Amino acid sequence: MHGLINRAIQCFLGDTYGAECWSHVARVAGVEPGGFEAMLTYEDALTDAVLDAAVDRVGLPREMLLEDLGTYLVSNKEFEALRRLLRFGGENFLEFLFTLDDLPERGHLAVPDLELPDLELSEDAEDGFVIHCRGGWPGVEFVVQGMLRAMADDYGALALLDVIDRKPGRATLTVSLLDAAFHAGRSFSLAAGGR
Numbered sequence: 001m002h003g004l005i006n007r008a009i010q011c012f013l014g015d016t017y018g019a020e021c022w023s024h025v026a027r028v029a030g031v032e033p034g035g036f037e038a039m040l041t042y043e044d045a046l047t048d049a050v051l052d053a054a055v056d057r058v059g060l061p062r063e064m065l066l067e068d069l070g071t072y073l074v075s076n077k078e079f080e081a082l083r084r085l086l087r088f089g090g091e092n093f094l095e096f097l098f099t100l101d102d103l104p105e106r107g108h109l110a111v112p113d114l115e116l117p118d119l120e121l122s123e124d125a126e127d128g129f130v131i132h133c134r135g136g137w138p139g140v141e142f143v144v145q146g147m148l149r150a151m152a153d154d155y156g157a158l159a160l161l162d163v164i165d166r167k168p169g170r171a172t173l174t175v176s177l178l179d180a181a182f183h184a185g186r187s188f189s190l191a192a193g194g195r
Contacts, residue, residue, distance in 0.1 A: 001047040001137060002114050006036035008079070009047070012072045013054055021057055028053040041113075044137065051139075063163075066139045070146020074154060085110060086151055093157035094180055097121055097129060117144065129175040141171035148175065156185025 010031075014022040026035065029049035036042065055062050073079050074086065085106055089099035100119040107116045117136030124130045131148075133141045145161050152159040158179040165172040 001042050001044050002111070003036050003038045003040040003042060004111060004114060005137075006042055006047055006050070007038045008073060009050055009054070009069060010035045011076075011078060012069050013058075015076065015078075016068070016072065017058055021054075024057055025050060025053040028056075047137070062139060063142045066142035067146035067149075070143040070148075071150045072146075073143070074147050074150035081110075083154065086147070087154070092180060093152050093155035093159065094177060096151060096155065097131075097175065097177075100131065117141070119144070124174070128177055131173040131175060132170065133173060134170045138168075141166065141173060145173055148173070152177075154186050156181060156183045158182035 010022060010026075013025055022035075025031075026033070029046065029052070031046065031050060051062060051065070055065060058065060060068075074083050086096070086103075088106070089103070090096040098121060100121050103119055104116040107114055115136060117140050118132075118134045120132040120134070122130050122132070131144070133144055141163050145163055148161050149159070152161075157177060160174075160176040160178065162174050163171055164174055
């Protein structure tokens with residue numbers, strides 16, 4: 001697992017549940033006292049151990065914890081670069097959805113060896129949109145779900161998202177866009193310092 005992902009989990013647990021929570025999780029999982037280095041690669045088993053320890057400590061199902069991680073990655077100011085990368089996908093949430101196919105390539109521009117799932121959007125008469133999520137690591141579809149929820153809010157849209165089908169290496173999410181302009185959303189500027 002790429003260190004950026006492990007570091008994001010570390011920051012999420014520390015910021016959301018406190019430094020003591022992260023210290024406990026790290027100790028139980030066997031993580032070095034300093035935590036993860038963002039540009040290193042770690043065994044997947046270590047990431048699983050961290051998530052297992054976090055689930056035990058926090059008392060949430062793994063799926064909810066991963067979804068919360070996805071929301072954190074978009075909404076926390078420490079990860080503003082990720083939000084900016086995502087916001088370049090369109091002027092509104094609907095335009096953003098139609099650029100999801102390009103997300104892995106945009107991610108590779110920033111971090112060439114970062115493994116992101118392939119996302120394919122299609123329209124569905126019943127659910128609005130369906131996103132096929134292929135590859136990545138186990139549970140990544142819940143991180144994607146959290147990120148998409150946060151992006152809908154960021155754009156000011158009201159959307160319902162659900163993971164409806166999970167199989168090893170692939171999952172399906174539904175997106176129902178109820179109101180594209182539900183509220184004003186967060187401001188965004190192309191200039192790096194703009195909010």
